[in-house]
Amino acid sequence: MKRTLLITLLAVALMGAFxxxxxxxxxxxxxxxxxxxxxxxxxxxxxxxxHTQHAAIECEKCHHKMGESDDMTCxxxxxxxxxENKRNPDSFDSAWHARKSEHSCVGCHKAMNQxxxxxxxxxxxx
Numbered sequence: 419m420k421r422t423l424l425i426t427l428l429a430v431a432l433m434g435a436f437x438x439x440x441x442x443x444x445x446x447x448x449x450x451x452x453x454x455x456x457x458x459x460x461x462x463x464x465x466x467x468x469h470t471q472h473a474a475i476e477c478e479k480c481h482h483k484m485g486e487s488d489d490m491t492c493x494x495x496x497x498x499x500x501x502e503n504k505r506n507p508d509s510f511d512s513a514w515h516a517r518k519s520e521h522s523c524v525g526c527h528k529a530m531n532q533x534x535x536x537x538x539x540x541x542x543x544x
Contacts (some may be wrong), residue, residue: 448470450469462543463543480526495508507519
């Protein structure tokens with residue numbers, strides 16, 4: 419009896435966690451998202467990001483401050499666009515390019531040994 423109850427409770431908990439992750443993933447845009455440097459000083463043209471292509475990755479891997487804010491746009495936290503501070507963790511640049519951060523595109527791609535890691539793999543000149 420106790421074993422059946424334990425198995426049932428475990429199954430319900432797992433289904434709840436699975437349903438929650440699907441609900442969160444369902445809020446991700448189905449279309450590609452255009453990412454461009456704020457302002458008019460962009461060296462490169464916009465980059466397109468596909469949530470669909472990254473669906474197997476937990477949202478928190480990139481949106482590492484989930485739960486602290488309802489605004490999941492990267493610029494909500496990574497809003498320093500100055501060239502002098504581009505290696506600062508709060509910079510717009512580091513959100514995408516920090517090679518040692520598992521939260522940035524380049525850092526994650528390097529850690530997983532897959533995906534683009536060179537400038538022209540994602541960017542086009544303006």
